[in-house]
Amino acid sequence: MLHAGQYFCVPGRFSLHARNSRGIIMRRAGWRGLFMIGGPVEHRGRLRYIDQCSDTTLVQPVRRGDPCLNLLYFPAGVFQTAHTHPSDRLGLVLSGRGTCVARNAGADARVALEAGMIFCIHANGRHHFATDRGDEMRVLAYHPDSDCGPTDDDHPMINRTIVDGVSARTLAAIRTTGDATLERS
Structure with a gap:
């Protein structure tokens, strides 16, 4: 049985029976991770990221190049440096709220984010996140590939x-x- 704030990785087919629950399933075709159940997710990340943000790798790449799952923590009053990623990113806002500003067809598109929302940032999509002074935000981020691992x-x-x-x-x-x-x- 899973509880709020937990996550899991399943190699292959599985069935999920849930009542009054919400979640997201992220999958990369052809990849078989190691079975694991983790959590609850910590409040802040353990690794330094950019612009006072932090992250924790929750599901590690089994081999270099494999997918991974991270917790991203955005403190209150952060305004990230605009950046890109070489592959798509899927996110689930776990708690708090903030804004994602993405460059779309030459103009900035602002998307208000709050707990429970799911979003996708496409490969090489220039973006940044911001939080107001009174709001922090935690995001579960799926990376379909990595440049680390054994x-x-x-x-x-x-x-x-x-x-x-x-x-x-x-x-x-x-x-x-x-x-x-x-x-x-």
Whole structure:
């Protein structure tokens, strides 16, 4: 049973039975994440972001390039620097309110955001978020891709396996070759 503020990742098909509940399902075709249930989502992020905002990666990329799910925290009175992302972003406003200002056909479009709203920012769409002095905002953000995460040649197990004082990462003679993945979708 899930409670308010929780999130989950399911590899493959599943059924969901909910009463008097609201949520959002975000999916990337062909990707199989690791089963997990997390939360409740914290109030502020643990990592520094931009312009006094913070974030926490809730669902980590299993491999570099995989999708991830983040909590974004916008403090009261923030006016972010305009920016873009190389892929689409889906967002769910968890709490608070703010404004998304997006460049659309050469003009700025202002969208008021409040708890429960879902939005999409398309790849390379120039935008920024702002909050009023008395309002902070928390957003659940889905990234369909990432530029971080482990690879076959760079992950904690291989990096921190030491043979005679040397990381196994650099010892080609003992490294597993081929596709070590048990299951691909």
